[in-house]
Amino acid sequence: xxxxxxxxxxxxxxxxxxxxxxxxxxxxxxxxxxxxxxxxxxxxxxxxxxxxxxxxxxxxxxxxxxxxxxxxxxxxxxxxxxxxxxxxxxxxxxxxxxxxxx
Numbered sequence: 001x002x003x004x005x006x007x008x009x010x011x012x013x014x015x016x017x018x019x020x021x022x023x024x025x026x027x028x029x030x031x032x033x034x035x036x037x038x039x040x041x042x043x044x045x046x047x048x049x050x051x052x053x054x055x056x057x058x059x060x061x062x063x064x065x066x067x068x069x070x071x072x073x074x075x076x077x078x079x080x081x082x083x084x085x086x087x088x089x090x091x092x093x094x095x096x097x098x099x100x101x102x
Contacts, residue, residue, distance in 0.1 A: 002059045002073070010052035014044045 016032045016039060030044050064074035072079035 004059050008053050012048045
């Protein structure tokens, strides 16, 4: 496995309101307790980061990925697994092969 670092930069705007505010249904609004001495930004930042971070990251542009069967790094070379085919297309492939022979 290869470690990959990705910079995530995203402007963020957070709205914090007391628990009895009218706009609590707004997903961008976070509740705070006015009796506390501090404001916990972690839930808001965590949510913003999860939305901004890429779902899939490649180690490099020409990455060949991992073998879906054994997990081998295909950038280091081919593994000994048989190629995986999607059986849902087998009927169409058979029909195409049959029509090519006639």
